[in-house]
Structures are given as structure tokens and as C-alpha cells.
Amino acid sequence: MSDIPRLAGLVDAYFEEALSLRDDALEGALRRSAEAGLPPINVSACQGKLLELLALTAGARSVLEVGTLGGFSTIFLARAARAAGGRVLSLELKEAHAAVARMNLADAGVAELVEVRVGPALESMMALGPADGAPFDFVFIDADKQTTAEYFDRALELSRPGTLIVVDNVGREGAVADAASTDPSVLGIRRFVERLRGNPRVAATAIQTIGAKSHDGFALVRVLS
Ligand code: SAH
Ligand code: DHB
Numbered sequence: 001m002s003d004i005p006r007l008a009g010l011v012d013a014y015f016e017e018a019l020s021l022r023d024d025a026l027e028g029a030l031r032r033s034a035e036a037g038l039p040p041i042n043v044s045a046c047q048g049k050l051l052e053l054l055a056l057t058a059g060a061r062s063v064l065e066v067g068t069l070g071g072f073s074t075i076f077l078a079r080a081a082r083a084a085g086g087r088v089l090s091l092e093l094k095e096a097h098a099a100v101a102r103m104n105l106a107d108a109g110v111a112e113l114v115e116v117r118v119g120p121a122l123e124s125m126m127a128l129g130p131a132d133g134a135p136f137d138f139v140f141i142d143a144d145k146q147t148t149a150e151y152f153d154r155a156l157e158l159s160r161p162g163t164l165i166v167v168d169n170v171g172r173e174g175a176v177a178d179a180a181s182t183d184p185s186v187l188g189i190r191r192f193v194e195r196l197r198g199n200p201r202v203a204a205t206a207i208q209t210i211g212a213k214s215h216d217g218f219a220l221v222r223v224l225s
């Protein structure tokens, strides 16, 4: 068991190289983010490419991201949106993170199709309407985990039948399966999962993710009605 993080890191590195998942723009984004002191909590390149492929497959033209950090995941989402002639709106609490993300997005050549909006994401989401791209075709929720359920509630209101909502960090090193956990992040994720339980408006699954940095997971939710 203790060998799994090491193996996961080797496997990630193998696929990143074999599938050319880390180009200059993505490498530069990670380097600039580290230099600026941002925490290394971005999705992995393999996970980012999954987001891109999901958004591409959905034909997403209007994409909402909750939690920008340095814009690493945003670059993948923007590449998918660009293929459909669309746009990304990414919400971030911290101006310092948004500033790094804007530089990374410019270097990746996607600045003109991404807006990074600064503020508490729930407040930003409450103010969103058609002028901002709602209803969205694809939503990626990846901000503070204790608020994930509320982000999901509002994402549903900003969706249409067929919208795909992806939620990061639903595994929490296994802690999500601990009904006795008092960790606010775990409680936030579990409250989100209760929104899915028996909900006829959605079809949903959760996939565990394992990488060099963590054992976690993505929830995938298709809005039905
Ligand atoms: N999606 C990014 C990682 C996001 S990390 C990637 O994979 O590359 C989570 C981000 O959410 C951090 O930048 C953090 O500042 C931001 N965040 C935390 N609380 C928030 C809030 N209340 N509103 C908006 N963003 C928030
Ligand atoms: C954290 C946040 C994330 O979005 C993530 O993917 C991993 C860790 C965190 O806040 O620790």
C-alpha cells in the first residue's frame, strides 16, 4: 500500500510523457505558479486532459469554473471551449491567484476567451445570468470544499438538461467514506453527495483518482432536467 503514491507518480509521469500532456504553456503555468508561491493543488495533467476531453465531447461552448488558482485546469477547459467557439468564466477568491492565472492564460494564448472573476465564488455565482454565459454547458467545481454543496446547488440552477458538472476532490484520501469525520472539507463533500442521492434530476458517478500527490476523486454529474 505504501508503494502506491510512488507508483502513481511513475505512472502519471509515463503517461504525461507518452501522451505529450505537458506542453510549454502548461509547464510555464506550473513554474510561474510555484514561483509566485501558489500551493501545488492543481489537477494533474492527466486529469486536466480528462476535463478537456469531457468538455470537448460535450461540445461545450459556455464553461464555468469555480476555483481558478493559477489557471492550470483553466487552460485545458479553454482549449476545449475554443474548439467549439466558446468561452470560459473562472471564479477565484484571491486577486493574487487571479493575477498569476491571467498571465498563464495569456502565455497559453487563451486570454481572450477566458474571464477570471475575483470574489467569493458563491456570491459571484448568485449574480450570474445570460450575459455571463448561463446556462452553462460544462461546470468544474474545485474551490473550497466546505462550500461544494452550495456551489453545486447554484450550478444546477445555472445548468440546462445535458449540462455536465464535474466536482473535484470527492475522495479526500478515503476520508469521504468516514461517516464520523468532522473535517469541514469532508462534510462539505458529503453534503454535496446527499444532493445526488435519489435525485431524479441528475445521473451521477464518482471516480477515484490516484496520482503522485493524492488519492482523491472526481464526481461527474449529468443534468437531466
Ligand atoms: N482548479 C485549479 C485548482 C483550484 S485550487 C486547478 O486545478 O488548476 C482552489 C482555488 O479555490 C484556490 O485558488 C482558492 O483560492 C480558491 N478558493 C477558495 N475559496 C474560494 C471561494 N470562497 N471563492 C472562490 N474561490 C475560492
Ligand atoms: C486542495 C484543494 C484542491 O482543489 C485539490 O485538488 C487538492 C487539495 C486543498 O485545499 O488542500
Ligand code: MG
Pocket: 041, 042, 043, 142, 168, 169
Ligand atoms: Mg481540486
